[in-house]
Amino acid sequence: MPSLHSSTTATITTAPRTPVRLLALLALGLAAGSAQAAPSCGLGNGKPASGEPLVIGAVVGKTGPDDFSSAAAAASAYFQCVNQNGGIHGRPVEYVVADDQWNPETASQVASKLVKDRKVLAMAGNTSFVECSANARMYAQEGVMVIAGAGVPRECYNAQNYAPVNSGPRISATIAAMYAAQKYQAKKMVCIIPNIPSLGNWACEGVKQWGSKNGVSSETIAIDPGSADATSVMLQAAAMKPDVIIMNLPKGLLVPMMAAAEQQNLAKKIRFVSSAPAYNTEIPKTLGPYWKDRFEANLEFLPLDSQGPDNKNWLAVMEQYAPKTAARDNFAQGGYLAARLVTETLLKMDPKKMDRASITQALRGVKNFKSDILCKDFYVGDGQRHNANNSGPMAASNGKTWVPVPGGCLTADDPELTDIRVHEVKLGLR
Structure with a gap:
């Protein structure tokens, strides 16, 4: 109960x-x-x-x-x-x-x-x-x-x-994709996400919509969080021949997927990036030295x-x-x-x-809530929806810990944020 x-x-x-x-x-x-x-x-x-x-x-x-x-x-x-x-x-x-x-x-x-x-x-x-x-x-x-x-x-x-x-996972994955496209000149990506209602394709759709405007193609693999076979999922992703695989998974699902990718030595030819759930103090050591300089994650905060x-x-x-x-x-x-x-x-x-x-x-009525944990001041407002946090930096695994990468906070260029930008102007925040 x-x-x-x-x-x-x-x-x-x-x-x-x-x-x-x-x-x-x-x-x-x-x-x-x-x-x-x-x-x-x-x-x-x-x-x-x-x-x-x-x-x-x-x-x-x-x-x-x-x-x-x-x-x-x-x-x-x-x-x-x-x-x-x-x-x-x-x-x-x-x-x-x-x-x-x-x-x-x-x-x-x-x-x-x-x-x-x-x-x-x-x-x-x-x-x-x-x-x-x-x-x-x-x-x-x-x-x-x-x-x-x-x-x-x-x-x-x-x-x-x-x-x-x-x-959120959509904005975080979009920032990871933007970073990978810029750093690795990636033109083809695969985004892996749990097949949960209202998460599924939506959380990877930002990557697809941003990519369509910037010459990057993207496919989505939605997995059953309770029964997905990690090896099968990673082989399916690799068979699509992407330049980058975006892991948009909570850490409990991420770890076995990354282990399966290592077993198949997929990082030899494919770059791996992740949305924010990967950014956890345990992850670099848990994944181990294979992923040194081969795995980067977005951070929703500093x-x-x-x-x-x-x-x-x-x-x-x-x-x-x-x-x-x-x-x-x-x-x-x-x-x-x-x-x-x-x-x-x-x-x-x-x-x-x-x-x-x-x-x-x-x-x-909250406006200009300040914290050095945030890239930008936070607000609530009276809008019909809320996504005030839409920026974040990236970090790379060195096999032991996370190391911030140059560039600082990146702001998501996601078409879904158009109404948010309008609301920010209405509140006098932009």
Whole structure:
């Protein structure tokens, strides 16, 4: 039976795919630069919050083909920090996380419990392959605003009440394709994506539409995330004779696919790039030395070890309030940003008007949200859809870690963003 999990006393953790000791060492390595600094959250007054909690919810895909909950783990850590530093106008945040188990029916059930039974005031840190499609209409009907840690399918970026802080698989894959075409003069690409409703071809369609304008052809292979044979998929992709294969997969599916590609020595003639899920501290070592200088990934945010004060604060928050096994990945960056945005928005509100309608209105009014984790300032706005983050840098695997590549942040040239650009001009942001 689906259940709700309150993070006021505990937090969701990410099931490690490498030994716990290795993951802990990786986390400690990332946090080394920020270990001496105390995290800064909310009011930062060091006084524990008390009184009636403000209930914030999240829906994540924790159990299923892959653990997709690191954004909520980071959001939980930030809210715990907020609660130890004055809360929201003195009131603590009760953060309730629900696992949709990668099942649309379950996603609908748990979201309904959060919105209609628990009466959440807003949602923050959602990350799921199925919940946007299942719940976007209900969120709009109930007047609940979602600041997602990471959106995945199309509905996450085409809903009035759903604003992901990440760029999403379509934009991320398009940037990876633009990079590969420029660096390797690639003219033919294959994009591999899970065959999930509203993800499937849509997440690779940006590559195809951009390519059609720039002399690059692209084919899509949509795979069943529960039963795909990695070797067969990679041989199918190689048989199309591409210059570049774009991996648009979560890391649980990516790793066996890359292992199969290595077994067939495909990187000898084909370049491999990826959308953002590959950018994880575990991936370069997990994939190994074969992929040194042969595999590059897009980042939806700045590098995990970047030295900006907000990125350092994210690491400090994770070090103090998150389990050592919780992933320090780009989705965790997104969860932190979502929780920080919601917290800072609520702190600007009248404490006497902290109801759902007022909070939704306040979140819609967010403009010029700044963080050195982001390529550009973030905004929400009152548009019918949201994709404010559409830029990101690239990084290359050296067989041990990720190394940023020259060029900095790249902005997606995706025709689907035309209405977003118009809305940005309307808001005075461009």
